[in-house]
Amino acid sequence: SQQGEEDPQALSIQEGENATMNCSYKTSINNLQWYRQNSGRGLVHLILIRSNEREKHSGRLRVTLDTSKKSSSLLITASRAADTASYFCATEVVYRSVNAGGTSYGKLTFGQGTILTVHP
Amino acid sequence: DGGITQSPKYLFRKEGQNVTLSCEQNLNHDAMYWYRQDPGQGLRLIYYSQIVNDFQKGDIAEGYSVSREKKESFPLTVTSAQKNPTAFYLCASSGGTGLAGPGGYNEQFFGPGTRLTVL
Numbered sequence: 001s002q003q004g005e006e007d008p009q010a011l012s013i014q015e016g017e018n019a020t021m022n023c024s025y026k027t028s029i030n031n032l033q034w035y036r037q038n039s040g041r042g043l044v045h046l047i048l049i050r051s052n053e054r055e056k057h058s059g060r061l062r063v064t065l066d067t068s069k070k071s072s073s074l075l076i077t078a079s080r081a082a083d084t085a086s087y088f089c090a091t092e093v094v095y096r097s098v099n100a101g102g103t104s105y106g107k108l109t110f111g112q113g114t115i116l117t118v119h120p
Numbered sequence: 121d122g123g124i125t126q127s128p129k130y131l132f133r134k135e136g137q138n139v140t141l142s143c144e145q146n147l148n149h150d151a152m153y154w155y156r157q158d159p160g161q162g163l164r165l166i167y168y169s170q171i172v173n174d175f176q177k178g179d180i181a182e183g184y185s186v187s188r189e190k191k192e193s194f195p196l197t198v199t200s201a202q203k204n205p206t207a208f209y210l211c212a213s214s215g216g217t218g219l220a221g222p223g224g225y226n227e228q229f230f231g232p233g234t235r236l237t238v239l
Contacts, residue, residue, distance in 0.1 A: 004162070033227060042210055042230035043163075088162055092226075106214065106226045110155075110162035 004089045004111030012117045019076040021114040023089030024069075030094040032065055032072050033108065037086045046074075046087075081120045086113045123147065126211050126231035133198070133205065133238050141196045141234045143211030150215065152194035153228065156180060157208040166209075169194055198236065209234045 007022045023032070031050045035043040049056045049065045049072065056063045062075040076083055090108040124145040133139045143152065151170050155163035165178030169188040183202025188194055194213075198205045210233045214226040 035230075040208075040233070040235075042232045043212075043228075044230070045227040048227060090163075106228075107165070107168065108153075108163075108228060109165075112160070112162040 004091055004109060006087075006089060006111040006114050008114060009112070010115045010117070012119065013079060014119050015079060015081055017079055017118075019079050019083070019116055019118070021074045021087055021089075021116070023072045023074070023111055025072075025089075025091045025109075026070065028093075029067075029091040030106070031092045032063075033090045033092060034061075034063060034072075034074050035088045035090060035110075037088065037113070039085075043088065076116075079116075079118045081118050084116060084118050086115050088113045124211060124213055124229050124231040126209075126234050128234060129232065131234055131236045133236060135238055136200045138197055138199050139236065141198070141209055141211075141236070143194045143196065143231060144192055145194075145213045145229070145231075146192060147213055147215070147229060148191070149213035149229070150191070151213060151226075152188070153212040153214075154178075154184070154186065154194070154196045155210045155212065157210060157233075163210060166196065205236055206238045207236060209236060 005024045031048055033048045034046045036046050037043045047058045047061055047063050049063045060077045065072045088110050090110045092106040092108050094106050127142045153168045154166040157163050164180050166184050167178050167186040169175035172188055172191050175186050175188050185197045211231040212228040214228045
């Protein structure tokens, strides 16, 4: 089942502007993560926000989480051409495995992504 | 260098053939995952493994098979039963945490992907 839905599907801005991407989900989660993917490459983890957190910062990234609305946003400030990529939100549900001795593992469900283009 | 590798980068398959995609990690991670990505889409989970000799089906396991004989390796076989196998395949791994820890807040580390095309 698709958990995360992202908006907009595509975003085109000029260098120096801020970029905001939104993510909505349907069921309870343990945390929400944002990933970046350059064209034809693997994904790179950007930031994780736990379900009991409301806002988190990392460099030029700001993530918010509203569990009552089941939504999150990713803000990239002062964007650069190098920020051009696809951005995915992923909701994580944590489960415990009896086979693995009770160790906790996360299962991610990804949204369809936002394609961000930053023009120099 | 620590990381996760996938091979080959590009793979071409004739209809009716099985092919195996390689995924290796030297991060000492317990959990490994296989995802499929179609153009303009997000990732969908095929199979995942929490520990050696154990794996579970994800959301779209039909037509795929995996094995986990070593901690470092999690190969994916795309069988002839998979009706639409042309896609970008991504492997990932994560560490997992014990019960005493904060509990499973794990980022996943991704390989560079394998692009499979059926001719």
